[in-house]
Amino acid sequence: MPPKTMFDKIWDAHVVHQEPGAPSLIYIDLHLVHEVTSPQAFEGLRLAGRKVRRPDLTVATVDHNTPTWDLSRPVVDPISKRQLDALAANLKDTGIAFYDRHSPNQGIVHVIGPDLGYTQPGMTVVCGDSHTSTHGALGCFALGIGTSEVEHVLATQTLRQFKPKTMEVRVEGPLSTGVEAKDLILGIIGQIGVNGGAGHVIEYTGEAVRSLSMDGRMTVCNMSIEGGARAGMIAPDDTTFDYVRGRPFAPKSDDFDAAVERWRKLPSDDGAAFDKRVVIDASTLEPFVTWGTNPGMVAKVTGRVPDPASFQQSAEREAAERALDYMALEPDTPIQNIPIDRVFIGACTNSRIEDLRAAAAVIRGKQVNASVYAMVVPGSARVKAEAEEEGLDRIFADAGFDWRVAGCSMCLGMNPDVLQPGERCASTSNRNFENRQGKGGRTHLVSPPMAAAAAIAGHFVDIREWKES
Amino acid sequence: MQPFTKLTGVAAPLDRVNVDTDQIIPAVHLKRIERTGYGQFLFGPLRFDADGEPNSDFILNHPSIQDPKFLVTGRNFGCGSSREHAPWALEDYGFRCIIAPSFADIFYNNCFQNGLLPIVLPEAEATAIMDKLKNNLGATLSVDLESQRLWTDDEELSFSFDVDPFRKHCLLNGLDDIGLTLLHEDRIAAYESRMGMSA
């Protein structure tokens, strides 16, 4: 047999039906559901008299539209409340596992899937959310879908998909100290562009990727969509198996060992052909900060805001001009001279336990700058509990950070956590689009340590020169 | 889903690249549980100023752009979130056909699910249409999905375009994907039993 990529192996194992000229019918092993992209799907099922085919392969939670204030305080926005209630009503009597606002398993869908052991290597995973790519870090084909497709998966447990192309992004050599998984993916997007992965599933390979922890790998795969890719994935290895072992919904004892046997066969075969290949030298990567309004607009922390005149193509030049105008930045400003008003540590990109540990290490014994309001939002109730057990909440609170309840929070400007017009935020989320974090808000994407250091300093700083106290 | 066969109508030129779904419809409007009524929020941050007044610079507020059916825009349109509220908002506003040099994958798929036709044209052709529309605000375009042709009202520009035959068939007939898939229910059940994962 010719050598196969990991993507091809997973794809081939999930084809239910294939007709020439039509999209393949792919079986879905895990479907994650949240309140925002599901109400119209459930309504569609009801109107057509259809039911959920596999409630046992479906898991639901609330994350996007929930306030992150204390759980004793109710949801006050009536429209949000209606949407949250609609999910509970839609799930009633379906047998679908549901982690509501008060459940100890609640959290951002892409944090709880892997954390609870639902997400496992070799699976097909979908969710009505583009950052479903996160789950690919465990060696899955995981992709975001629209609400019509959510309805399709609920009704049939399958998805119609044309087979995407494959792309290898190989990051050679080790990451230098202070360069995080977030910097790795920002560097990749800066290089391939926000459209660079279109139509492709990216497999990240190479030493810098292999040496990442699972939390770091999830950060990388999370932002595959920001590079335009359909999905991102990383071959499972002992790091992956150690991570999955013992999680609540992972296979147990003998079943686990048998599963690992199967999972070891997933990585791409030697000599497998990718449709596209990009090689990146890890030594060129530094801590990055986005300066514009798409995630491809990145600069090294030691660099400057670019001059739009330096762009060759007119569309790029105009986009840069518009971005600088929106961001209220002058060309050639050193990145480290940009003052910030807010810091957001959270979102499915960077709200797992290691992210919180890394940020806490930076700020321990220091104080948030008087001009900054900083918040930390754990990705799930379990991450929050784990962090509190380690005392991270105290470190953040003592430094002046607001310690919140799990949810998407200020990632998307939908729930009460939003930027005010003109506010500038150092954010560990994944999108710096105009108005993303609130109307008129200005977002700079960074890693958790960079965000934490910026909160203390009041402006961006090179984390490699940071002195921990 | 309403079928899509032929269409003639005013085309709005939105000369921007990488228009993301947060620009098409900001998350704050995703709290509703209905499928309709999103047109009023379409391009909200671009269409309205800080006081909620129409922004006169924005193309959809131009007096010549009445009841547009086509949107002509720059590359990577619809990037960002998977929210189907984006095509819902475009459709609710009255758009049926979006023309760009490229689209983000999820958005592209979502269009077909909602009776919207996304047309990918080579950059040069898309630019030619864009330029023409910008110089003749209120001009109309026509498209015939069956013959896969697109032309300007004076027929000065006329292009053919590619569309996947399966998607075309579904759009022409207004077919619902779920109904089609359920015709294969026996195959789904067979797959489940083969994989030892019957419910």
Ligand code: SF4
């Ligand atoms: S944290 Fe942000 S990117 Fe992640 S699922 Fe929530 S809204 Fe989407």
